Amino acid sequence: MKHVIAPSILSADFANLQRDTEMINASEADWFHVDVMDGVFVPNISYGFPVLEAVKRHATKPLDVHLMIVNPDQYIEQFAKAGADIITVHYEACVHLHRTVQAIKATGCKAGVALNPHTPISVLTDILVDLDMVLIMSVNPGFGGQRFIQNTYKKVSALRALAMTIHPDLIIEVDGGVGLQNIGLLAEAGANAFVAGSAVFAAESPSKMISDLKSVSTGSVNI
Numbered sequence: 001m002k003h004v005i006a007p008s009i010l011s012a013d014f015a016n017l018q019r020d021t022e023m024i025n026a027s028e029a030d031w032f033h034v035d036v037m038d039g040v041f042v043p044n045i046s047y048g049f050p051v052l053e054a055v056k057r058h059a060t061k062p063l064d065v066h067l068m069i070v071n072p073d074q075y076i077e078q079f080a081k082a083g084a085d086i087i088t089v090h091y092e093a094c095v096h097l098h099r100t101v102q103a104i105k106a107t108g109c110k111a112g113v114a115l116n117p118h119t120p121i122s123v124l125t126d127i128l129v130d131l132d133m134v135l136i137m138s139v140n141p142g143f144g145g146q147r148f149i150q151n152t153y154k155k156v157s158a159l160r161a162l163a164m165t166i167h168p169d170l171i172i173e174v175d176g177g178v179g180l181q182n183i184g185l186l187a188e189a190g191a192n193a194f195v196a197g198s199a200v201f202a203a204e205s206p207s208k209m210i211s212d213l214k215s216v217s218t219g220s221v222n223i
């Protein structure tokens with residue numbers, strides 16, 4: 001498959017969530033990106049199981065669930081039951097990351113690990129082969145609409161170089177401030193999945209923006 005576009009429903013209109021879900025269904029988007037924030041790991045609270053279940057009832061594409069919560073182990077099964085297809089936990093929130101990743105896989109979901117902007121990719125060297133995806137945060141997690149951090153390009157290309165020898169199929173997803181202005185360079189650096197919240201939902205035509213994001217960059221993903 002060509003690179004993945006995952007619109008973030010954090011920027012959707014929650015009073016019109018069915019409409020926005022159907023827009024994503026009908027668009028060239030590949031996944032729904034679902035940001036769960038607990039007000040502890042990040043200084044914001046978004047939504048939890050009821051919203052995830054509601055989106056799942058209408059979505060025709062996989063749900064890419066980004067957990068910005070402490071102690072994610074406690075909720076993995078519940079997120080899988082609520083409809084997650086990919087579950088991504090933060091490296092910074094997990095004491096026993098290998099155990100957490102195995103717990104995600106045991107549910108049948110794909111497993112991802114997210115890195116905050118200050119966390120070096122080297123911390124994942126010994127677990128990379130066990131992962132389906134690494135999510136590189138290109139803003140500090142907690143809010144949509146923030147400015148993209150330029151160091152992300154370097155980080156993505158270093159991760160792709162590391163993955164090349166031990167896990168060539170690794171999905172590298174970039175999340176935060178992604179839009180037409182940087183998606184091409186990110187794809188060149190080695191990313192192949194892109195989250196876009198404000199770029200999509202603030203656009204005059206969200207579905208045209210999704211098509212534009214899909215066509216701008218190069219790269220592909222094996223899923």
Ligand SMILES: O=C(CO)[C@@H](O)[C@H](O)COP(=O)(O)O
Pocket residue numbers: 008010011033035066139140141142143144145146175176177178195196197198199
């Ligand atoms: O995880 C997060 C924020 O913490 C993201 O998924 C945002 O929802 C992306 O929004 P934009 O930066 O694209 O507006």
Ligand SMILES: [Fe+2]
Pocket residue numbers: 008033034035066175195
């Ligand atoms: Fe996210």
